Amino acid sequence: MLRMGQAQFDAIRRHGEETYPNECCGVLLGHAEADGTTVLDAVSAENTRSDSAHNRYQIAPQELIRTQQQARRRGLDIVGFYHSHPDHPAEWSKTDLEEAHWIGCSYVITSVEGNAQERAGDAVRCWAMETNSFLLAGTGEEDKRLERQPIQVVTEVGAK
Amino acid sequence: MQIHIPTPLRAYAGKQSVVEVAASTVAEALTALTTKFPELRKHLYTDQGKLRAFVNVYLNDEDIRYIAHKENAPVRDSDSLSIIPSIAGGAPITATSASAAVLTPEEMARYSRHLILPEVGEEGQLKLKAARVLCIGAGGLGAPLTMYLAAAGVGTLGIVDFDVVEVSNLQRQVIHGTSDIGRPKLDSAEDSLKAINPNVNIVKFPARLSSENALEIFKDFDIIADGTDNFPTRYLVNDACVLIGKPNAYASIFRFEGQASVFGSEEGPCYRCLYPEPPPPGLVPSCAEGGVLGILPGLLGIIQATEVIKLILGAGEPLVGRVLLVDALAMRFRELKLHKNPDCPACGTHPTITRLIDYEQFCGLPSKSAAPAALVNGIPQMQPEELKRRKDAGDDLFLLDVREPYEFAIAQMGGRLIPLNDLPRRVRELDPKQEIVVHCKVGGRSQMAAEFLAQSGFKKVHNLAGGILAWSTKVDPKVPKY
Numbered sequence: 074m075l076r077m078g079q080a081q082f083d084a085i086r087r088h089g090e091e092t093y094p095n096e097c098c099g100v101l102l103g104h105a106e107a108d109g110t111t112v113l114d115a116v117s118a119e120n121t122r123s124d125s126a127h128n129r130y131q132i133a134p135q136e137l138i139r140t141q142q143q144a145r146r147r148g149l150d151i152v153g154f155y156h157s158h159p160d161h162p163a164e165w166s167k168t169d170l171e172e173a174h175w176i177g178c179s180y181v182i183t184s185v186e187g188n189a190q191e192r193a194g195d196a197v198r199c200w201a202m203e204t205n206s207f208l209l210a211g212t213g214e215e216d217k218r219l220e221r222q223p224i225q226v227v228t229e230v231g232a233k
Numbered sequence: 234m235q236i237h238i239p240t241p242l243r244a245y246a247g248k249q250s251v252v253e254v255a256a257s258t259v260a261e262a263l264t265a266l267t268t269k270f271p272e273l274r275k276h277l278y279t280d281q282g283k284l285r286a287f288v289n290v291y292l293n294d295e296d297i298r299y300i301a302h303k304e305n306a307p308v309r310d311s312d313s314l315s316i317i318p319s320i321a322g323g324a325p326i327t328a329t330s331a332s333a334a335v336l337t338p339e340e341m342a343r344y345s346r347h348l349i350l351p352e353v354g355e356e357g358q359l360k361l362k363a364a365r366v367l368c369i370g371a372g373g374l375g376a377p378l379t380m381y382l383a384a385a386g387v388g389t390l391g392i393v394d395f396d397v398v399e400v401s402n403l404q405r406q407v408i409h410g411t412s413d414i415g416r417p418k419l420d421s422a423e424d425s426l427k428a429i430n431p432n433v434n435i436v437k438f439p440a441r442l443s444s445e446n447a448l449e450i451f452k453d454f455d456i457i458a459d460g461t462d463n464f465p466t467r468y469l470v471n472d473a474c475v476l477i478g479k480p481n482a483y484a485s486i487f488r489f490e491g492q493a494s495v496f497g498s499e500e501g502p503c504y505r506c507l508y509p510e511p512p513p514p515g516l517v518p519s520c521a522e523g524g525v526l527g528i529l530p531g532l533l534g535i536i537q538a539t540e541v542i543k544l545i546l547g548a549g550e551p552l553v554g555r556v557l558l559v560d561a562l563a564m565r566f567r568e569l570k571l572h573k574n575p576d577c578p579a580c581g582t583h584p585t586i587t588r589l590i591d592y593e594q595f596c597g598l599p600s601k602s603a604a605p606a607a608l609v610n611g612i613p614q615m616q617p618e619e620l621k622r623r624k625d626a627g628d629d630l631f632l633l634d635v636r637e638p639y640e641f642a643i644a645q646m647g648g649r650l651i652p653l654n655d656l657p658r659r660v661r662e663l664d665p666k667q668e669i670v671v672h673c674k675v676g677g678r679s680q681m682a683a684e685f686l687a688q689s690g691f692k693k694v695h696n697l698a699g700g701i702l703a704w705s706t707k708v709d710p711k712v713p714k715y
Contacts, residue, residue: 094478096323105240122321123499124544125455127478129323134289134296138315141237145250151240154320161324174287174318176241209241213276214285 074109075153075179075206075222077101078230081115086201088117089157089185093199095126100137101153101179102144103230110152110179110208110222113230116140129168130156153179153206160186163203165219173209179222181206234308236266237315245272259290259297260304262314277316286356291315298351336362340432344386357546358386362432364545367391367454369442369470371422373530374460374484374537376408381538383426383433387545390426391436391454394418405527442466444589447473456544457497458482458537464511465592471496471504472586475579482540482552484533489526491533491559494552494571495540497580501553506574511596513675529561597677612683615670615695617707633663633671635682636701640674644713646704653678656685665691672697672704674715 081101088097098120103113118136122129132154141151154175158166163184165173173180187199206224211217235253238246246252247270254269256262267274277288284290290297293312300306308314336344336358347353347361364387368375371394379390398406398413398421406418413421419437426435438450442461451457451473459470459481467485474481474497483504484493496503536557543549558567578585607614623630634641634648641650651659653673663669669691673679676699683696697704705712 098320100320121547122323124480124547125323126499127324129321131319131321134291134317134319135294137317137320138237138291138294141239141315141317150250156322158324166322166324168324169322172287172319172321172323174241175239175320177244178241180322 077112089183096130098130098156102149155181163205235313287319289317361386362388365389365454370460371418373405374534377534389434393438469592484537489562493536494556502573503580505579614698617704668693675700
């Protein structure tokens with residue numbers, strides 16, 4: 074179970090719309106416990122894959138270090154990451170699994186659909202469609218797998 | 234010193250987020266860590282004892298791969314090490330082969346000189362393998378470009394070309410050989426590339442790139458490399474790249490000079506920021522007309538290939554916002570800064586080009602025939618040689634120059650100046666019974682003037698084909714070109 078507030082859930086989806094037709098990405102901060110993960114903040118990050126941002130994302134390690142430091146000061150952990158799939162379903166791809174290395178963390182994917190091909194006028198119109206979460210399970214690179222993890226959206230999440 | 238452990242590895246580090254170790258170098262610190270927590274070792278290192286490709290180790294905020302002495306860099310107690318597994322992924326793409334995520338032993342051996350470069354390494358080589366690059370043209374630029382990209386291990390190379398190999402290509406298009414004369418360039422190129430590196434997936438597009446097929450062809454590639462030799466295709470490639478947001482590694486060549494840049498990246502300018510409009514037809518001759526030093530496309534094609542590789546690796550400084558000018562005779566490389574034009578019709582803030590247009594028409598090319606027409610819209614076209622012959626013969630010709638005064642100040646060929654816009658009110662200065670030859674810079678404005686004069690009752694009006702530039706080229710080189 075991945076618990077998060079409506080505000081975090083909306084922020085993740087809005088970020089996907091803002092960066093469309095490119096992929097957005099960000100870090101989820103909170104607490105991971107035996108009965109599930111609670112997200113208390115969703116921190117947007119820059120997608121450094123400018124060579125192929127429409128179907129790839131990458132968060133710079135420096136940005137992760139900064140995010141981790143900030144999280145530590147607030148008593149939070151990195152519990153997962155989110156990114157968008159422009160014009161693709163909200164399911165993990167082969168690349169997503171290959172590039173996922175944070176075992177025990179949640180990988181949240183939002184599909185965003187829009188009119189990138191038309192580019193009518195200046196406004197690219199798009200809509201966040203589905204948002205799913207996948208837990209990176211296993212013990213290491215050899216047996217890692219992404220398992221579907223239900224998302225529970227609540228009005229507000231409070232710090233424990 | 235402190236070592237920060239990321240969430241997923243804490244299970245193997247006694248559930249701690251920070252581990253204190255005593256060490257004088259980065260390597261010692263990591264050894265101390267894995268000695269304390271042996272289970273961490275297999276998560277951080279490969280079986281060969283190398284740090285795993287996805288594990289980043291940062292000393293304070295520097296990647297240890299890029300600091301002096303790397304793992305042997307000295308550390309103090311106040312420093313901190315962070316272990317940060319990479320965060321990446323992405324939507325599925327169609328063309329990636331199932332084996333993209335690993336290097337085979339053969340590939341390890343083949344790319345070993347890359348693998349030992351920290352800036353490339355296994356991670357970079359896998360990026361190259363997953364990359365899909367589309368080369369427009371298998372000619373002078375396309376030859377070295379595709380050969381080096383294939384050699385470097387770019388996984389998928391698309392090539393668009395519809396020509397066959399001709400003997401005059403062989404002076405520079407080193408991907409083709411004498412026995413290939415008469416074969417489609419795509420087939421000849423595929424043989425050469427497969428001979429260099431059989432791992433490369435070659436995708437052939439035996440077509441002339443057009444507004445109808447460009448977006449469809451481009452959509453399955455990550456980077457486009459424009460090696461075309463004509464303006465309509467160059468604008469087409471640029472606009473298509475901007476429309477679908479893919480970078481364009483560009484180069485062009487003429488005689489002894491070339492230029493290269495990277496256009497169409499999100500932050501950088503595009504070809505239209507540099508040249509909003511094409512030159513008038515005929516002003517810039519093609520390589521077929523103007524000639525080209527055979528090794529020049531080699532030089533420029535390799536610059537293109539270098540930029541493509543850098544874009545894939547995300548290494549170094551791409552040639553974005555800069556145009557590199559290469560003068561092979563002087564062997565000088567100059568660089569022009571190029572800013573993104575906010576009013577650019579393609580990549581500006583309010584683009585007017587929202588779909589691909591007719592690029593032949595945009596470049597003022599009504600037809601592909603190269604033979605000079607004798608008559609255009611009823612106006613006889615006089616070749617410069619003919620004008621010279623008739624002047625030498627003492628014929629009574631009135632030469633009318635319809636350019637602007639500032640052009641007149643740069644170069645003249647003995648004509649009377651009446652700028653095109655002044656012609657209607659000054660037409661009385663001309664004698665309708667006289668034989669008149671009208672000229673401008675390249676022949677466009679003078680054609681309009683000649684048509685106006687013909688409508689106004691002038692019977693013997695000629696247009697000087699190619700204008701004063703053609704006169705300078707073919708008759709009198711002392712007349713400056715501008």
